Each structure stands twice: as structure tokens, then as C-alpha cells.
Amino acid sequence: xKKIILMILTLCIGLGLYAERGLFNLSYGITLAEAxxxxxxxxxxxxxxxxxxxKYYSDIxxxxxxxxxxxxxxxxxxxxxxxxxxx
Numbered sequence: 001x002k003k004i005i006l007m008i009l010t011l012c013i014g015l016g017l018y019a020e021r022g023l024f025n026l027s028y029g030i031t032l033a034e035a036x037x038x039x040x041x042x043x044x045x046x047x048x049x050x051x052x053x054x055k056y057y058s059d060i061x062x063x064x065x066x067x068x069x070x071x072x073x074x075x076x077x078x079x080x081x082x083x084x085x086x087x
Contacts, residue, residue: 023083026069030078035069052079062086 024042026035032054036046043060044067056067063086070080 024067026078026081028078028080032069032071032076032078035078035081039067039069 024044025038030038036054039045039056043058044056044064045058046054047057048055052071052073054069054071056069058064065084065086067084068082069078070082071077072079
């Protein structure tokens with residue numbers, strides 16, 4: 001029983017490490033220009049920005065309402081992202 005629990009726990013940790021790359025091939029630490037290029041290949045274009053975030057929208061993708069990419073201010077690298085799905 002302990003072996004099964006240990007295997008399941010190890011598998012869950014491994015799956016958590018796999019999450020370094022997200023939807024649309026965004027990943028932590030890439031430059032804003034790289035993120036912009038990746039999202040443009042999927043039909044998303046920046047239409048708004050705030051101090052530490054850029055909002056992307058698409059007329060092509062009907063399932064995703066918007067993507068917000070959060071930027072680390074000093075290095076201008078991706079610190080995170082949020083994908084808003086149509087409900």
C-alpha cells in the first residue's frame with residue numbers, strides 16, 4: 001500500500017514539473033518579444049497593456065476570449081499568464 005501511495009505522489013510531482021510550458025507554447029522566462037511572436041502565430045494580437053501585463057485578443061480563436069501575459073518589470077520577461085476561456 002505504501003508503494004502505491006509513493007508512486008502516485010511521485011507521479012503527481014512529475015506532472016507538476018511538466019507544467020513549465022503552457023497553452024500556445026508560452027513558458028516562464030521568455031522575453032516579451034518571444035511571447036508576442038508565439039501568440040501571433042496562433043492569431044492573437046496585443047490590444048491593450050498595463051504596467052506589468054499585456055492583453056491579447058483574437059478574432060480567429062472563438063474558444064479563447066483573451067490572454068493576459070504578466071511581465072517582470074526589470075527584465076521584461078514573462079512571469080506568468082492567464083487564459084480566459086469562453087463560457
